[in-house]
Amino acid sequence: MTSIGQSNTILSVLQEQHPAIPDGACTMTVLVELPPGDPGTPPHRHTGPVFGYMLEGEMIFELEGEPERVVRAGEAFWEPGGDVIHYQAANNLPDRWGRFVAVMMCVPDQPMLTLVDEAELERRRDRRAPRP
Numbered sequence: 001m002t003s004i005g006q007s008n009t010i011l012s013v014l015q016e017q018h019p020a021i022p023d024g025a026c027t028m029t030v031l032v033e034l035p036p037g038d039p040g041t042p043p044h045r046h047t048g049p050v051f052g053y054m055l056e057g058e059m060i061f062e063l064e065g066e067p068e069r070v071v072r073a074g075e076a077f078w079e080p081g082g083d084v085i086h087y088q089a090a091n092n093l094p095d096r097w098g099r100f101v102a103v104m105m106c107v108p109d110q111p112m113l114t115l116v117d118e119a120e121l122e123r124r125r126d127r128r129a130p131r132p
Helices: 118-123
Strands: 026-034 050-056 058-063 069-072 076-079 086-091 098-106
Touching: 026 086, 050 069, 058 098
Parallel strands: none
Antiparallel strands: 026 098, 050 076, 050 098, 058 069, 058 086
């Protein structure tokens, strides 16, 4: 935590990354709200990096090459974008909403999210971490 000048404001770094940002990227900030037990968006990818902060609830988060994990309210997460598949962003709680804010850096004139089809998932299944 760091104080800023003479102010009592406290700055807490939640995460620090050094991603490649697409040339000419546009930035989009979204609020994502997951109903209780919702599986979230199907496997997908983003054209650029995504930074997120869990406002409330819990999310099962899984990126290609990493084991799934639970992100809880007050925790930050990120994904590099590009070719990396985002497998899960599911609400981990059956009785409460999950809400998070995501800041996405997108390649201009390309969709910020592209779903991955079953054939590609099968071709890349060796890149998915073992699941519990």
